[in-house]
Amino acid sequence: MNTPLHLWLIPLLPFAGFLLNGILGARLPRWLVSVIGLLAPLGAFAVVVWNGILAFEPAERLIWNGPGQLPKVLALPFAETCPQAWIAISGLHVDFSLVLDQLSLVMLLVVTGVGFLIHVYSVGYMHDDPGYARYFSYLNLFLFFMTTLVLAGNVLVMFIGWEGVGLASYLLIGFWFQKETAAAAGKKAFIVNRIGDFGFLIGIFLLLANFGTLTFSEISATLTANPAFTTGILTVICLCLLLGAAGKSAQLPLYVWLPDAMEGPTPVSALIHAATMVTAGVYLIARTHFLFDRAPIALATVAIVGAATAIFAATIGLAQNDIKRVLAYSTISQLGYMFLACGVAAYSAAIFHLVTHAFFKALLFLAAGSVIHALGGEQDMRKMGGLRRKLPVTFWTMTIAVFTISGFPPLAAFFSKDAILYAAFVSGTGGKILWLVGLVTALLTALYMFRLWYMTFFGETRTPDAHPHESPWSMRVPLVILAALSICGGWIGIERFNSYLAPSVGLHPVSSNIPHLELILTVVAVLVALEGLLIADKYYRRKPQRPAQLAAALPNGYKLLADKYYIDEIYNAVLVKPIFALSRYVLGWVVDGAILGGITWLLAGITNLPGMILQRWQSGNLRSYAAWLAAAAALLLLFVLVPWFLGANGINVHWSGVIGR
């Protein structure tokens, strides 16, 4: 038996922080807001780490002489259910249940750990913002929903977290809501996510209709017990879930909201739109892997979507000039990698890349934020340059992040990207194509990351009037910690990670019997990354005029990339405009204006007309009122007296109707 682990503390601590800062924050001094905002994720992180220690340590090594009972062995998965059922109607029983297993433990460590570091960073970054308390309450609200999403024991609780992180994301993208573009970006993110959530909801309904339960473990058990379960319906469910995951994780064709989401404060981009929330789609697929494992068509779709997104976003990233947008397309591309890994059933490789990506992408964003902060809000890389000496801490941490994402050994992403490429290579004939796409993406990744690196930190200063200054310690410390994690995060190795996660997501092959295959693939991947570095070095350091010449030589190709394949414009013309027209003309004018308005006008007329006639009665003359009163009283008297007189003369009269006599 396990003793209670108080899993509920993990979401509720940030929620308490949200309430305190949200309600009282405006009246509290800044240092107190910071303390509340930081203690909430720190407390949640502490609970997660404590649970993690209990789960990792063998029982005999836990020495505790106090009266409290420590769990003898913390067997994962460990479930905690609210004693009161949430929904209990015939045939549907849903609990508030939280489940800790290897997968959610890893996710929680990332969410609360990286989340806490980004909270610390925010103290420095948002220091002068008038909405300081509001910012921290939103950030805590996000952590509440994200931990709920990760800990959820059934699909419906997960859906709460899923919608909640969408809400927090919306609030934080539009944090500077006075800015037109920021408010529009928030709306765009929310609406695009709605499309994905629609798929997720249909998936939930189908699960309920076919399994009669929404609890992950029960669905998994049902599937194991029925090996002949129809594949067709599983494919449909998985495709619906994939639509939800693609919306949240910014995959094709629903990726369009993520680049615009960069309108939010940079720490928000780091936490929500790089490290944690956007990986929820990957987490969803890993969490429901027992469904995907039985639906090969859906799994192949996941892989294709992932690979296509990876290379598609990487090419756009090549031609962007806004430092945060480059990182946004890089995030989409890396999320494509994770989907690719999920699609070849290498879930632990996907989660491995998710973890390392959380480290290095958070670091990239925070370092970019440090650059933006130093330049007073400048995000255009063409106006940066030569910042190497002025921002040493930012430069060195950014350097580590850039080398990590490009996949140089022995940094974190080298191991995780390698695991994904390897898993793709060994998964049949189609896998070779996926591997090739992944490899080209790796080349493009190295290319655009080093382009960013050279444009930002090398060459001549292109803003002579700016006076860049290194960021305060609250921003530098998270940078350094994340840099250390980006270096060491992959050293655990895919073999150990794979076997650790096996109870949650199953094993996938990490070695083969073909000799040296692993080594060859690794060497190829590293060479490709090196090639990316060399190309970027040639074009952006040694011959900085070359990119412009190349762009001039291929004006159409360059413009296609710089304008992001015109996807936004296409969506606008194909989807947004017709929906607007439908809303305005058909729904607005015909339905609302003519039909609903007409009915309302008719109803108003029916009551208005008698009113106009009867109002003449209300003359305002006292004696006319009195006369009516007297006449009515006389009528009433007649009403009583007439039957009485008639009755006295032998005629019985009974008034029928309302006056019962």
Add this chain to the structure above:
Amino acid sequence: MSSLQQDVPLNWYLLLSALLFALGVVGFLIKRNLITVFMSIELMLNAVNLSFVAFAYQWHEVKGQIFVFFVMVVAAAEAAVGLAIIIAVFRVRATLAVDRIDLMKL
């Protein structure tokens, strides 16, 4: 048994009461002066009081008598408020003709 009841039957009291009430109604309807209208109301109230008392006497019921006291209290209060309103109206409009006081109309 007092001689009053034997000499004067109940019907007479009721007739008198009805007559007074009818006078009150007519006065209320045809008089133009606000104070006369007001007095007509008092007349109607007292007509009702008379029938109350007569019935109470007839059937030896004290309830009717008590009711009369309530009516008197209400009438006194009404007189105080009503006269105050009349004075206020006169100050503003310098007239007490009910036909000219038609502000109740919207």
